[in-house]
Amino acid sequence: MNKTTTEDFVREPKRDYTYYESDGSSSSDETNKACAFVVELDNSDQYFVKFFRSRLFNPNGADSNKINSIQTEYKKVSKETFDLYKEYLSTNKQELFLRAERKCLDV
Secondary structure, eight states: OOOOOGGGTOOOOOOEEEEEETTSOEESSOOTTEEEEEEEOSSOEEEEEEEETTEEOOTTSTTGGGTTOTTEEEEEEOHHHHHHHHHHHHHOOHHHHHHHHHHHHOO
16 A cells, blocks of 8 residues: 655745846856846746845946845846846846836836
């Protein structure tokens, strides 16, 4: 007779992380220049962006030297906000940053 264990019913979800640096490049490992990341779960994705003093972190702005400050934190955002921010990191178009920032306020 086969014994059924909890491992037969409960399993750890598969998680893949992709980090995006201030220049828009992606990596599977977190670096000190990471500004955003996505967690790919078995059946959904979660999107996170770096914030500084409760505002979207601008790696090309006046506070760019604060990228590793203790006051920075990652917050969960919508896919649309994440996509705008990720495109901003790649292109440095200020309009994209502004739109991403406004989407964060649209809660």
